[in-house]
Every structure is written in structure tokens, then in C-alpha cells.
Amino acid sequence: MNAPAGTAAAVDDDELLAHFDALLAEGGTVEPRDWMPDGYRRMLIRQIAQHAHSEIIGMQPEGAWLTRAPSLHRKSVLIAKVQDEAGHGLYLYSAAETLGVDRADLLDALHRGQQRASATFNHPALTWADTGAIAWLTDGAAVINQAPLCRTSYGPYARAMRRVCQEEAFHVRQGYDLMRALCEGTPEQKEMAQDAVDRWWLPAVALMFGPPDTEAGGADARTAALGAAVSRRAMAWGIKRHTNDELRQRFVDQCVPQAERLGLTLPDPAIRWNEERGHYDFTPVDWDVYREALGDDTVWARQRIAHRRAAHEDGAWVREAAAAYAARADDGAAEEAEDEAAVAVGAGEGAVFVGGAEEGTGETGACAVRAGGVAGEDA
Amino acid sequence: MTTTSDAPARTAAGTPPAPDGADLAVHLLRLGDDALVLGQRLCQWITRAPTIEEDLALSNIALDLIGHARVLLTRAGRLDGTGRTEDDLAFTRSEREFTNALLTELHNGDFAVTVARQLAYTHYAVLYYEALAGCADAELAAFGARAAKEVAFHRLHADRWTLRLGRGTPESARRMRQGLERVWPYTGELFDEDDVVRRLAASGAVPSPAPLRPEWERRVTEVVTRAGLTVPAGSWRARGGRDGLHTEEFGLLVAELQSVHRRFPGGTW
Numbered sequence: 001m002n003a004p005a006g007t008a009a010a011v012d013d014d015e016l017l018a019h020f021d022a023l024l025a026e027g028g029t030v031e032p033r034d035w036m037p038d039g040y041r042r043m044l045i046r047q048i049a050q051h052a053h054s055e056i057i058g059m060q061p062e063g064a065w066l067t068r069a070p071s072l073h074r075k076s077v078l079i080a081k082v083q084d085e086a087g088h089g090l091y092l093y094s095a096a097e098t099l100g101v102d103r104a105d106l107l108d109a110l111h112r113g114q115q116r117a118s119a120t121f122n123h124p125a126l127t128w129a130d131t132g133a134i135a136w137l138t139d140g141a142a143v144i145n146q147a148p149l150c151r152t153s154y155g156p157y158a159r160a161m162r163r164v165c166q167e168e169a170f171h172v173r174q175g176y177d178l179m180r181a182l183c184e185g186t187p188e189q190k191e192m193a194q195d196a197v198d199r200w201w202l203p204a205v206a207l208m209f210g211p212p213d214t215e216a217g218g219a220d221a222r223t224a225a226l227g228a229a230v231s232r233r234a235m236a237w238g239i240k241r242h243t244n245d246e247l248r249q250r251f252v253d254q255c256v257p258q259a260e261r262l263g264l265t266l267p268d269p270a271i272r273w274n275e276e277r278g279h280y281d282f283t284p285v286d287w288d289v290y291r292e293a294l295g296d297d298t299v300w301a302r303q304r305i306a307h308r309r310a311a312h313e314d315g316a317w318v319r320e321a322a323a324a325y326a327a328r329a330d331d332g333a334a335e336e337a338e339d340e341a342a343v344a345v346g347a348g349e350g351a352v353f354v355g356g357a358e359e360g361t362g363e364t365g366a367c368a369v370r371a372g373g374v375a376g377e378d379a
Numbered sequence: 380m381t382t383t384s385d386a387p388a389r390t391a392a393g394t395p396p397a398p399d400g401a402d403l404a405v406h407l408l409r410l411g412d413d414a415l416v417l418g419q420r421l422c423q424w425i426t427r428a429p430t431i432e433e434d435l436a437l438s439n440i441a442l443d444l445i446g447h448a449r450v451l452l453t454r455a456g457r458l459d460g461t462g463r464t465e466d467d468l469a470f471t472r473s474e475r476e477f478t479n480a481l482l483t484e485l486h487n488g489d490f491a492v493t494v495a496r497q498l499a500y501t502h503y504a505v506l507y508y509e510a511l512a513g514c515a516d517a518e519l520a521a522f523g524a525r526a527a528k529e530v531a532f533h534r535l536h537a538d539r540w541t542l543r544l545g546r547g548t549p550e551s552a553r554r555m556r557q558g559l560e561r562v563w564p565y566t567g568e569l570f571d572e573d574d575v576v577r578r579l580a581a582s583g584a585v586p587s588p589a590p591l592r593p594e595w596e597r598r599v600t601e602v603v604t605r606a607g608l609t610v611p612a613g614s615w616r617a618r619g620g621r622d623g624l625h626t627e628e629f630g631l632l633v634a635e636l637q638s639v640h641r642r643f644p645g646g647t648w
Contacts, residue, residue, distance in 0.1 A: 003412070018622075056431065057433070059425070059426045060426050063425050063426040066422040066423075066425055066441075067419060067422050067423060067635050068635055068636070068638050068639045069634060069639070070470070070639040070640040070643070070646065070648045071466045071470070071640070071648040072415075072445055072448065072449050072452075072465050072466060072469055073648070074648055075445055076442060076445050076446065076449070079422065079425070079438050079441055079442045079445065080438075080442055082425055082426075082438055083434075083435055083438035083439055083442065085423075086431050086435040086438065087435055089431050090431055090432070093431075121500075122461065124640060128639045129485075181647055181648055183645050184647065185643070185648075186644075186645055186646055186647075188643055188646075189646050189647075190644055193383060193641075196452040306427065307427075310427075311426065311427045311428065311429070314427070314429070314489075315428065315429025315433075315490065316428060316429075316546070316553070317550050317551055318429035318430075318433075318490045318544070318551065319429055320548055320550075320551070321543055321544050321547025321548050321550070321551030322543050322547060323547075324547045324548050325542065325543040325546050326543075328546070334536045378534045
């Protein structure tokens with residue numbers, strides 16, 4: 001790309017770029033072996049890695065309640081959800097790997113603070129109701145954010161997202177159903193639900209969609225211009241389909257009537273229906289609100305990473321053993337490979353979306369939970 | 380060997396032949412508690428596993444175990460005449476009323492201890508559930524057949540990790556050896572047979588686990604040997620769980636399990 005104009009390389013790149021642009025213009029997908037601009041590759045790696053990290057870090061606040069779920073049904077639902085998040089992490093790291101990076105390096109970058117997970121999870125899950133609020137609100141935001149990514153221009157990412165979104169939609173309904181049970185329960189249960197919504201609304205509405213990127217959304221002219229430029233670039237490449245603020249509005253419009261049905265109050269006095277716009281007004285997420293929600297250098301932000309690092313470091317000897325064993329396992333290797341495949345199916349792995357296949361997880365427990373445990377609101 | 384005295388529906392004397400329902404309830408509660416308590420322990424791994432794949436695998440196994448517990452506790456509550464639901468049984472009994480084998484409540488320890496515990500339990504559970512699949516009670520037989528299939532995957536997972544750790548690095552072999560030594564004294568209780576089990580087995584209601592022990596020994600020895608390790612000889616055997624006599628750490632597990640449920644009396648979930 002940096003070669004002087006007129007050289008053969010530059011001509012080739014220009015031709016490739018023209019081909020690439022034409023492909024995107026006609027709505028085609030880019031596949032791992034296709035030529036792509038460096039900037040496109042970098043933007044994708046950053047976005048997919050951040051998403052993968054968010055899935056892994058996002059397991060923690062809910063994971064902390066697995067041992068305390070108040071019914072065996074809810075325990076099963078929550079295990080299945082946290083398991084799904086681990087699966088999403090795997091699909092996404094695999095999608096990132098098709099762009100020429102290693103999962104191990106991405107995890108190292110997360111552990112060293114060079115890459116980030118969504119700051120949403122830098123907030124603590126303090127009560128059981130938080131697991132419902134997280135699923136209803138932050139997963140609800142995730143679905144709105146991610147649904148357009150099912151049509152994103154990079155094939156492996158789009159295929160991963162189709163599966164992720166399908167599962168996230170279940171999580172939202174399960175979260176809503178959990179909140180509904182609390183709201184229909186004892187006054188103390190309802191109080192717990194309201195408290196959780198009071199604490200999770202801002203992280204969901206501010207952080208799940210990224211910083212403001214339009215003036216209407218609350219950015220000043222300069223930052224709006226910058227944010228809009230980044231968004232425009234991502235949209236031109238078909239990586240992103242809508243601005244952060246558009247998606248944020250869509251989320252608010254979805255949540256307000258749901259909260260009303262639950263009898264819960266969203267903690268934003270500015271929320272009211274705007275007949276003229278055909279949308280709900282709400283306190284704009286400007287940079288001050290965004291920074292307040294960020295809680296970036298909090299004890300919780302540190303604890304999430306510390307927890308990840310501890311698991312990673314404690315497990316180092318296990319990974320070393322597995323690697324040493326794999327390197328040495330020449331006898332009966334075929335038989336073992338067969339067994340491994342069986343285990344993978346049993347464990348609901350099989351993240352085989354790179355080639356386009358999208359299979360069910362094939363495990364009875366989680367499927368049964370999904371089929372039986374969903375009685376709430378449609379996302 | 381031991382007599383069970385904590386089943387609510389049984390008389391103090393315990394000598395007259397108890398109705399089948401009460402015996403079966405005691406037995407299914409034991410199996411259900413095994414699954415519930417082991418599932419609870421595995422939940423403690425999630426987000427802390429050595430790899431994301433293992434977070435996924437362990438949560439999948441925990442999910443299956445909680446599923447087994449739900450079937451077994453529900454049936455036990457129906458049979459014992461108290462009308463208790465799965466949640467009543469899981470969340471309102473005291474430590475002393477749980478009848479899981481001590482093996483299932485042992486602390487997770489490092490990954491090798493967990494693998495050793497999984498190895499022992501899954502080989503037992505496959506054998507027992509397969510035997511249960513042949514019993515006359517259609518509902519239990521169907522459950523046994525389904526559970527045996529699921530636990531077979533858990534067993535494969537435990538087998539593979541036993542091999543990887545046993546034949547991985549000197550460090551992993553050392554830890555795996557320690558893991559086996561830690562859990563092995565607790566394996567005998569899985570096969571204990573008391574009056575309840577003997578009556579049930581004699582009437583043909585459900586199989587006794589006792590005759591399965593030699594086959595279990597053979598199978599785990601085969602895996603452990605392939606892993607380059609030896610099955611611990613063991614000079615002592617721990618037991619007591621079937622009678623509600625647990626390890627001291629068990630109270631904490633139960634407290635954590637029940638904390639939210641107990642905090643909201645009359646709550647609906």
C-alpha cells in the first residue's frame with residue numbers, strides 16, 4: 001500500500017481495492033483467503049477480539065451466582081447461559097484467527113490490558129436479580145447491537161454472529177422471565193428486581209452501544225464528527241450497519257414498554273414518548289454520562305482481569321500437560337482423535353462455522369432448558 | 380453395613396418391611412443428592428477453568444448433573460409421601476438431611492483432583508445408570524438410559540484428562556497421582572449396600588450398586604494404568620454421607636446453595 005505510485009505493486013493493490021469495493025457494493029462477503037485492505041483487517045480484529053473478550057469477561061458477574069441460583073430450574077438456565085457465553089467466546093476467537101491472529105495472543109493482550117472487554121461488566125453483580133437484569137438489559141442491548149452483524153461483510157464473523165444472536169435472543173427472554181417472576185413474587189423480591197435495574201440500566205444503555213457518535217446522541221460537534229467518521233468508515237466497509245446512537249434509540253424504544261409491563265421503573269426521569277419523533281426521549285448519553293458509566297479504573301475492572309489472569313495462570317500446568325501429551329501421542333492417534341471429536345460434540349463445542357456449517361450444539365441438557373425455559377417477552 | 384435413619388417416612392425401628400415407595404424414595408434421594416452436590420461443585424469451576432473449552436465442558440457436565448438431580452429429587456418427593464418438590468428438597472433440607480456420597484462433596488482442589496473425582500464418579504454412574512435402565516419401573520428405566528448416555532460423555536472427558544495429565548508433564552503426573560490419592564478413599568461408599576438397597580434389590584425394584592464394583596475397578600484401573608499411574612492401595616475408607624454424616628466443608632456448600640432461596644421466604648422463582 002505504501003509503494004510509490006506507478007509501481008506494479010501499487011497498480012495491483014489498486015486493482016484489488018477496486019475489486020474489494022465492488023464486492024462490498026454488491027453485498028458480497030469477504031472470506032479469509034480473499035485480499036482485503038489492512039485497515040479492514042485491523043478494524044475487524046479489534047472489533048471481533050473485543051467482542052470475544054466481552055463474552056469471556058461477561059461470564060463472571062453471572063458465573064458468581066451459579067452456586068446460589070434459588071431454584072434448580074433457574075440454576076440450569078443460568079448454567080446454560082454462561083456455557084453459551086463460553087461458546088460465543090470460542091466462535092469469535094476462531095473468527096478472529098481466520099484473520100491471522102492467535103487466540104493465545106489475544107488473551108495475553110486482554111490480560112495485559114492492551115485490549116479491552118466491554119466496560120459493561122466492570123460493574124458488580126450484587127444480588128440474584130442482577131443476573132436477570134444483565135440478561136434482560138445487557139443481552140437485550142447486545143442483540144440490538146449484534147443483529148445487524150449477522151449481515152456484516154466478513155463471512156466468518158457474520159456466520160459466528162448468526163449463531164451468537166440466536167442464543168442471545170434466548171438469554172433476553174430468559175432474563176425477562178426471571179425479572180417477571182421476581183416482580184410477581186413477594187414485595188422483597190420486587191424490590192430486589194428494581195434495585196438491579198437501577199444499577200444496570202446505565203451500563204446497558206451507555207456502554208453496550210459504545211460512545212456517542214452523532215450530535216443528536218449527545219456528542220459535541222467535534223467528537224460527533226470524529227465518532228461519525230469512524231462509524232462511517234466501518235459502515236462503508238460493511239463491518240457496521242448503524243451508528244451507535246441509532247442502535248441506542250432502538251434499545252430504549254424496546255425496553256420502555258417491557259419495563260412498564262414488569263411494573264419496574266427505568267432510572268431515567270427524562271424517558272417519555274415523543275409523538276413527533278415516534279421514539280422515546282431519554283437522557284442523551286453524552287461523553288460525561290458515558291465516562292460516568294465507564295467506571296474504567298474501578299476495583300471491579302481490575303478484579304475482572306485479575307480473575308481471568310488467575311484462571312489462566314492456575315491452568316498453565318494443565319495446558320502444558322495437554323500440549324506435551326498431544327505432541328507425544330503418536331500411538332493410537334486416530335482413535336484418540338475420534339474420541340476427542342465425540343467429547344467435543346458432547347460438550348457442545350464444534351465451533352465449525354468457518355466453513356459455513358452451522359450445527360446445533362447437540363447436547364440435551366442445554367437444549368431442554370432452552371426449549372422449556374422460555375416463556376417471556378420476545379426480544 | 381450402615382443403616383439409614385434419616386428418611387422422614389421411615390419408622391424409628393426400621394425393622395418392619397417399609398413400603399417400597401419409602402425405600403425407593405430414600406434411594407433416589409441419595410442418587411439425586413450425588414448429582415446435585417457434584418453439579419454444585421462443578422459450578423464452582425466455571426470461569427476458573429484452565430481453558431475456555433474446559434469452562435464449556437465443565438458447565439455442560441454440571442448442567443447434565445443438575446438435570447439428573449431434578450428428575451431424581453422430584454420422584455423422591457413424590458414417593459416419600461411428603462409432597463416435597465425438587466426445590467423443597469434442594470433448598471430447605473439441612474446438611475444432615477443430604478445423603479450424597481462424600482466423594483461428590485469433596486473440594487474441587489486443583490484440576491487433577493477434579494479429574495480424579497470425575498473419573499471415579501463417572502465410571503460408577505455409567506455402570507449404575509445402565510443397570511437402572513433395565514429395571515421394571517418404566518420411568519426410572521427411561522431416565523437410567525438417558526442419564527447413562529450423558530454420563531458416558533462425562534466419562535470420556537474424565538478418561539481423556541486422566542491420560543493427558545498422567546502422561547503429560549512430570550508436574551501434571553505428580554498432581555494427577557495426588558488427585559487419585561485424595562479421592563480414592565471416598566470411592567467405596569458409592570458401592571455400599573444397606574438394608575434399603577438390599578430390600579429394593581431383592582424385590583427387583585432397582586439394582587444394587589455393590590455387584591458393579593469389580594467391573595468399576597477393572598475399568599478405572601485400565602484408564603489409570605494407561606495414564607502411567609497406579610490405583611491407590613488405600614488403607615482406609617471414608618463413609619457417612621448416606622447417613623447424613625458429612626465433611627465439615629459440606630455445611631458451606633449447602634449454605635451457599637440455599638442462601639438466596641432461604642433469604643426470601645415464600646418467594647417464587
